[in-house]
Amino acid sequence: MEKINNVTEFIFWGLSQNPEVEEVCFVLFSFFYAVILLGNLLIMLTVCTGNLLKSPMYFFLNFLSFVDICYSSVTAPKMIVDLLAKKKTISYVGCMLQLFGVHFFGCTEIFILTVMAYDRYVAICKPLHYMTIMDRERCNKMLLGTWIGGFIHSLIQVALVVQLPFCGPNEIDHYFCDVHPVLKLACTDTYIVGVVVIANSGTIGLGSFVILLFSYSVILVSLRKQSAEGRRKALSTCGSHIAVVIIFFGPCTFMYMRPDTTFSEDKMVAVFYTIITPMLNPLIYTLRNAEVKNAMKKLWGKKLVWTNSK
Template identity: 90%
Template sequence: MASWTHSKEKLNNVTEFVFWGLSQNPEVEEACFVVFSFFYVVILLGNFLIMLAVCHGNLFKMPMYFFLNFLSFVDICYSSVTAPKMIADILAQNKTISYEGCMLQLFGVHFFGCTEIFILTVMAYDRYVAICKPLHYLTIMDRETCNKLLLGTWLGGFVHSIIQVALVVQLPFCGPNEIDHYFCDVHPVLKLACTDTYLVGVVVTANSGTIALGSFIILLISYTVILVSLRKQSAEGRRKALSTCGAHIAVVIIFFGPCTFMYMRPDTTFSEDKMVAVFYTIITPMLNPLIYTLRNAEVKNRMKKLWSRKVFWEVNSK
């Protein structure tokens, strides 16, 4: 038993991993640095402005904006797990990350990613109740229910990510230590394990794939029911509902399409994985503020008021 433990510890001699990044072409990397730096700034500013508009205008008292506020917060956290490291690595000669840092990044990606999936699902349920059961909306979606649903999204994301990390941590790594990706994700890391990872890969696919595909199907059914029920609404009611639901559906397609491609398959990796991952780690958190702001009159009005007060304060301070 002692010799087996000693041999396993000897196999775990990888203390850091090396990323290949998005590209090995210097010119492409320079372009990526400019583009993704801009994207990350938009993510931070856009989502922060939504949070500011919701909180400053007391919109969080309404369930839809209550969840939108936390979606923006999760988007900031989610992109921050991968984007700063990726941007810094573009300029670095050696794109390394410690073993512990890799596990933390893997945990963060799945924790915030899964939490976002559940928040989007809860937002779809909120729209279903608002449109299909308007007379009972405030009773069903009271503050206590909203808090419980929000707590459920965080707990669900935590349990999911703990499972993912626990599956990887118990594997031995003895080299090579080069990851063909720009962040630590389960499939690329599993390729480096010095043991058979077939069973682990099956569990990972069942766990992540079920959450991604299951939530996607639930969302499609929810929005289908909502769109069918709109036939009974007035023209103005249909316009408002379609405007709100259209934004949600756009986010769902952009986010869940790449997620389903990445996790609803066996333990394999493709060269396209890095570009697909960009969609759900960077593009979606960047587009969420734009989509919800442009398609939501209430948020736009609150932002205009914030801007007007800022301009008024600057004029009076001179």
């Protein structure tokens, strides 16, 4: 079948068709995006200047914050601008690039969270061999693996969509280009493509989630052998990670581990994992992590001293 593509741009329906609601959302999401940028940049600055990069946990936390900034930046700025626009359009090429970016950074974040769970498993269950197992060379290889895995996943998603014919309509009931809403616009049967998309996303999502559950189950069992103080410290560290995993994997599971269908709730669920989760990550890691809080105090202390000495 020859590919026919009469569509040069797509039109978003956005979060709402009510102008008053859109104005409120503009203020709200502008604030959220500012918090995402400032919060995650603060985490990165703290880790880099607080001599925490030598620790594998903070090494991965630094890149998690970087991915959070990139992930939200793929959708948030466009969505915020569109909230005040009468016509919300995106070019065909721009749509494919946005689709690639969402899945690239989203999948990379899933892999980083999985690697961070493995790091906590080694730290708690094999403390004597921790620095040997999680040396810098291995950490670099694991980090490279997360980026390569994310790239391959997103490349598959875009390759499946880009070969489809689009001959109209071109209106997407969403605020960004994602696989399921775009597949609905293809003027051909997308059943096989939908199955491959679910298999690809589902395998990554479910596989990573099972690994995370197994890691934390083993960690919780091993904590019974440790002292009360050791259990408290381990649970405090792991608690932050578990909270991030729950608020990220819950919405992602709803979106990508189901048949190729769309629901009216999809946009609100998408807001949660593209905006809310990247915003909450810095708060969760700073509020529950004494080492990060101490490093931040030292960082701000140095800035105050430097400012007063001028």
